[in-house]
Amino acid sequence: MILTVTLNTALDVTYRVPRLLPHASHRVAGVTERPGGKGLNVARVLAALGHEVTATGFAGGPVGALVRESLERSPGVADALVPCAGATRRTLAVVDAASGDTTQFNEPGPLITAAEWAAFLARYEELVRTARAVALCGSLPPGVPVGAYAVLVRAARAAGVPVLLDTSGEALRRGVAARPEIIKPNAAELAELTGSRDPLPATRDARRRGAHAVVTSLGPDGLLAVTAEGSWRAAPPRVLAGNPTGAGDSAVAGLLSGLAEGLDWPDRLARAVALSAATVLAPAAGEFDPRTYEEVRGSVKVTAGRAG
Amino acid sequence: MILTVTLNTALDVTYRVPRLLPHASHRVAGVTERPGGKGLNVARVLAALGHEVTATGFAGGPVGALVRESLERSPGVADALVPCAGATRRTLAVVDAASGDTTQFNEPGPLITAAEWAAFLARYEELVRTARAVALCGSLPPGVPVGAYAVLVRAARAAGVPVLLDTSGEALRRGVAARPEIIKPNAAELAELTGSRDPLPATRDARRRGAHAVVTSLGPDGLLAVTAEGSWRAAPPRVLAGNPTGAGDSAVAGLLSGLAEGLDWPDRLARAVALSAATVLAPAAGEFDPRTYEEVRGSVKVTAGRAG
Numbered sequence: 001m002i003l004t005v006t007l008n009t010a011l012d013v014t015y016r017v018p019r020l021l022p023h024a025s026h027r028v029a030g031v032t033e034r035p036g037g038k039g040l041n042v043a044r045v046l047a048a049l050g051h052e053v054t055a056t057g058f059a060g061g062p063v064g065a066l067v068r069e070s071l072e073r074s075p076g077v078a079d080a081l082v083p084c085a086g087a088t089r090r091t092l093a094v095v096d097a098a099s100g101d102t103t104q105f106n107e108p109g110p111l112i113t114a115a116e117w118a119a120f121l122a123r124y125e126e127l128v129r130t131a132r133a134v135a136l137c138g139s140l141p142p143g144v145p146v147g148a149y150a151v152l153v154r155a156a157r158a159a160g161v162p163v164l165l166d167t168s169g170e171a172l173r174r175g176v177a178a179r180p181e182i183i184k185p186n187a188a189e190l191a192e193l194t195g196s197r198d199p200l201p202a203t204r205d206a207r208r209r210g211a212h213a214v215v216t217s218l219g220p221d222g223l224l225a226v227t228a229e230g231s232w233r234a235a236p237p238r239v240l241a242g243n244p245t246g247a248g249d250s251a252v253a254g255l256l257s258g259l260a261e262g263l264d265w266p267d268r269l270a271r272a273v274a275l276s277a278a279t280v281l282a283p284a285a286g287e288f289d290p291r292t293y294e295e296v297r298g299s300v301k302v303t304a305g306r307a308g
Numbered sequence: 309m310i311l312t313v314t315l316n317t318a319l320d321v322t323y324r325v326p327r328l329l330p331h332a333s334h335r336v337a338g339v340t341e342r343p344g345g346k347g348l349n350v351a352r353v354l355a356a357l358g359h360e361v362t363a364t365g366f367a368g369g370p371v372g373a374l375v376r377e378s379l380e381r382s383p384g385v386a387d388a389l390v391p392c393a394g395a396t397r398r399t400l401a402v403v404d405a406a407s408g409d410t411t412q413f414n415e416p417g418p419l420i421t422a423a424e425w426a427a428f429l430a431r432y433e434e435l436v437r438t439a440r441a442v443a444l445c446g447s448l449p450p451g452v453p454v455g456a457y458a459v460l461v462r463a464a465r466a467a468g469v470p471v472l473l474d475t476s477g478e479a480l481r482r483g484v485a486a487r488p489e490i491i492k493p494n495a496a497e498l499a500e501l502t503g504s505r506d507p508l509p510a511t512r513d514a515r516r517r518g519a520h521a522v523v524t525s526l527g528p529d530g531l532l533a534v535t536a537e538g539s540w541r542a543a544p545p546r547v548l549a550g551n552p553t554g555a556g557d558s559a560v561a562g563l564l565s566g567l568a569e570g571l572d573w574p575d576r577l578a579r580a581v582a583l584s585a586a587t588v589l590a591p592a593a594g595e596f597d598p599r600t601y602e603e604v605r606g607s608v609k610v611t612a613g614r615a616g
Contacts, residue, residue, distance in 0.1 A: 015400075015413055015415075017413070020330050020331075020411075021411075022328050022330060022404070022409070022411050023328075023404075023407075023409040023410065023411055024411065024412070025411075025412040025414065026411075026412060026413045026414065027414055027416070028413050028414060028415045028416060029416075031397075031415050031416075062370050062373075062374060065370075066370060089339075092323075092400065094413065096330070096331070099331075101330070101331040102331065103328075103329075103330050103331055103332065103333075103334070104332070104333040104334060105323055105325070105334045105336050105402065106333065106334065106335055106336060107323075107336045107339050108335070108336060108337075108339075
């Protein structure tokens with residue numbers, strides 16, 4: 001089983017408006033809701049790829065109940081979420097029909113108590129024992145110690161289970177020092193971690209901070225990987241226009257499933273880029289189109305570089 | 309009992325962000341939630357003024373359940389909401405801490421079926437028989453006929469109960485033709501109804517369309533009333549800076565309670581302006597501060613004009 005951790009689960013709400021005008025009143029033309037938090041997105045993609053997946057993290061309040069109901073309807077994802085007294089958050093994406101641009105609002109999430117954090121840790125340590133790989137994804141809700149991911153990375157490593165960490169800011173900085181197998185920053189997260197906006201040196205710098213492998217997302221240009229086995233760039237066959245929501249989570253699912261299946265790095269990267277592309281091109285945000293995935297997978301261009 | 313009708317009840321959510329930047333990602337610094345829809349706001353203010361109030365309209369889904377739970381905790385407001393299969397909407401106000409300005413997003417609301425509308429009408433006709441006054445407030449959810457308010461105005465008039473109608477657009481246009489006792493448009497709603505942006509002629513025009521009295525909200529400048537008994541302007545003692553959310557609903561509660569208590573027009577208007585002011589000055593959006601209300605009430609300036 002692959003374990004995904006989403007400490008700050010969410011209900012991802014999308015509003016479509018004709019045009020976003022600050023300080024005006026908008027009649028929302030369309031509303032869609034979807035359980036989210038990066039780890040749950042990763043779990044769904046892993047399940048669609050045929051993996052057995054267990055999802056843990058926190059869920060509470062009416063929004064938490066909705067998230068759990070929807071997990072029940074997700075084939076292949078086992079619900080191991082830990083209850084919390086606070087209410088699971090919503091995130092809101094306001095899509096401007098005129099420009100296609102998205103304005104994002106992320107609620108902070110529930111306040112997690114020390115007892116809830118301890119209950120989660122106990123559950124995690126139990127789950128990690130039977131996991132083949134672990135994904136630690138997204139932001140930390142209030143109350144969770146900022147070093148949380150370092151603790152979770154170490155517990156997985158102690159159990160001999162490889163960990164992929166996908167977060168940002170101080171949570172990433174602390175987590176990377178605990179030596180996860182893979183981190184997958186985007187350009188902004190990498191720049192915040194290393195102080196450099198030049199992808200190759202910054203990716204190498206991030207690796208020196210402790211990660212065994214760093215896979216940097218270059219947005220529409222694909223992925224840049226610096227690992228112990230070598231470094232690669234993997235790019236989609238052409239620039240793909242669409243909705244990038246969830247593309248990073250699909251890349252995480254591709255990397256993690258490739259790791260669990262023992263694929264070599266070029267194949268893992270090709271899978272990750274193809275899944276991202278199939279997510280960008282899917283009609284619904286955060287879904288991926290299996291046919292596009294199969295089509296693109298064979299034509300991802302993976303180029304070896306100098307070892308990282 | 310005073311009956312308030314909120315066909316499109318809502319959970320009013322407020323996000324505070326440091327600065328609203330279109331097409332950027334925002335970490336929400338604060339989230340507050342409050343059951344809303346204009347009629348529920350009016351009901352709470354009426355109850356605070358000591359009136360017995362019954363609230364009807366539709367509620368459905370998880371948000372509808374939250375709205376009903378909160379009504380249970382509102383002293384003096386009896387819950388006569390009619391269940392619907394669709395989910396009660398949220399509205400979102402994004403408050404920009406830098407400028408204090410608010411960007412508003414209103415979800416459309418649940419799709420009401422013909423059977424649900426018929427069930428509501430039966431409940432309304434039963435409730436209106438024991439009401440001293442009725443407030444019909446806010447937008448119509450999808451599926452409710454656009455002439456809904458005209459039907460509700462006529463049913464109240466047939467029962468001999470005075471009606472205040474506070475809505476906009478085509479729902480207002482149709483409703484006003486059914487001759488409600490009072491309508492309370494703001495400047496934009498009045499301009500949409502009459503085609504004129506000049507408050508006095510537009511208010512007179514609105515009255516000729518069927519309302520017995522038209523009370524136009526002039527925002528921080530107070531109210532302009534054109535009635536069969538005369539016309540008046542009522543202004544707060546000074547310009548009040550604060551959050552105008554709910555100020556219009558407080559004015560409706562002031563007008564309706566004054567009507568139910570048999571106050572004359574100048575006293576009704578003074579009460580409505582003072583309640584609006586006490587709402588603008590209250591720390592929480594949509595609340596009103598009773599002390600400010602009592603203070604301002606004595607110093608509202610009511611000026612008689614030419615009869616409308």
